[in-house]
Amino acid sequence: MHTNESPTLVGFAHPSDVVFEAFVDTAASRQGRPSNGEGTGDAPRTSTSANMCIRILADDTLASRMALDRSIEQLRNVASLDGIVSPVIGMPDMHEGYGFPIGGVAATPYPGGIISPGAIGFDINCGVRLLASSLSHRDVSNVESLLHECMRSIPTGYGRSGRLTIDSAQLDRILEGGAREIVRGLGLGLADDLDVLESGGCMHNASSSAVSTRAKERGCDQLGTLGGGNHFLEIQRVQTIFDSESARVMGLFEGQVTVLIHTGSRGLGHQVCTDYVQTMDAALAKYGLHVPDRQLAFAPLWSPEGQSYFAAMNAAANFAFANRQVLTHRVRQVFASRTASAPLRVVYDVAHNIAKIETHEGRELCVYRKGATRAFGANHTELPVRYASIGQPVLIPGSMGTSSFVLVGLGASSLAFASACHGAGRAMSRGASKRLVRGSDLRRSLEARGIAVRCPSNAELAEEAPAAYKDVERVVDVVERAGLARKVARLVPLGVLKG
């Protein structure tokens, strides 16, 4: 990661050696455009610091890989937006995305700051939910059969419809009630489930009326579906316990069979983002704002456009919580019919594409995490009672066939707005992965290691090959060394249902 161009990221005075910073003069990138308050409308009067800190959490290997794509340049573009506070942060799994890098964290004052749909992305509240069985893997000899039944119950891939039929009134209630509406309204789930979901599985400030008819049309038949791309459902076993006390509180034990679900708000969330990026793009001129990348189009948080998007984003987030709740119900049914497990218990559910109002260092902020996980420390007021003593569970899925991790947050507010990574992070394009790996070979290789695989297309399988991702062990190690979160358990796959 050495070039002769400036600015330069340098090691930061931090107990670990995995924090790098650069201070960039964002005023330079604002040249030729009006500063706050000089536009044709009322621009946000928030942070106008020209000297913004870009903070990267990575070891040398991960930092060098980041330098190979445009992720740091994208982080700098984010830093240049009027209203973003310093620092903007790249997690160890950061890689190039569109507009905002995947694995990026940024914040803006609340309520005086800004909001950008591109800072959250199209898959609003893409997230991960961990379910725990009461079984040891030695008691489960039918992983193939469990996976097969999961595949029959859960539609995967492109534009697939779910088995749940809801009318428009029910959809509106779900958009405003999230997982709570699925459990209490539709009876799909246990009351206890809601106690251990981030935000209780329901974002407040959600309004179904801020969600377009198109978005509702796109998502109305997709509850209980996994979707495509990197979404998956994995049957796993707990391989290693690192922190026995936290594992005890979470009900995790070595050898235990668990299920990890990774999906989001499906077409509904995609359309919400599509609609509002267009809205924000049109609003730039109204507020006299400029962006280095139109995908980062934004508006003042308090503006009609900002408020409407915030309400729609929260509604889409609720749809995602609801989707993972329906999937939980489906997997529970499968396990109930084919194993002797007690009902699968929800360990936790995290969002990793979302904006949330939080207090850090005494400041009320709107924190954007795009491919990053909230990681509150012990005794935070927003934690479930069950986890108050250990900190927020942080669920980090690995790439297909590799380990996933459970950690607990350490509440690193000043370093990273109490955030951690969200996965391994891509290291290779989908095209390059397909050129390098044959899907059929990968399938055989996984099966030879005792990992059952269900994926309709070998080409799609190759796109998500482990070689296309960074080493999740290294990424999680940096998270721990930086003091963002502490490792609790390593989970390894027994079977993968790829979306």
Place this chain on the structure above:
Amino acid sequence: MACSMRDGVTSPMQRPPDKVTVTSGRSYRLIDHPSEVEVHIEALELASLFEQAALALAAISAEDSADVATQPPEPIALHAADGEALLVQWLNELIFRSEVNKCVYGDIHVHHASEHELRATIAGHCPRAPKTSVKAATWHGLTVTRNHGRCAATFVLDV
């Protein structure tokens, strides 16, 4: 350790074309992107450029995107502030209709395209071999240019 951040807009990452497809009048390049799919198109006129963009989207979405359309033709009329916005709107219109109608649109006729307006007729079929789920067309790295009688566009799809 010190490591540098690039100041310019060009990435040092090598991005070889993933695939060049030139069959019976269809031409577009899929370019490697670390997480998404980038598409580059060149054409003689805007209408053709928009047709090619739609065909690229269809080819990404399904192996059998070129199959004969079985659904009735659908007219589309769009207006936008500029060429880039029009291209994003066009692609997102197709993505929306594909998902809601459960089909891939491989039969594309753009009757008129300007910087601000597009009129087209599209027809699709239910794919037997669906491939990549496309969430949206992004505005990132988006360009639509016209120089010396040729048009070009680059866009990134979130997949």
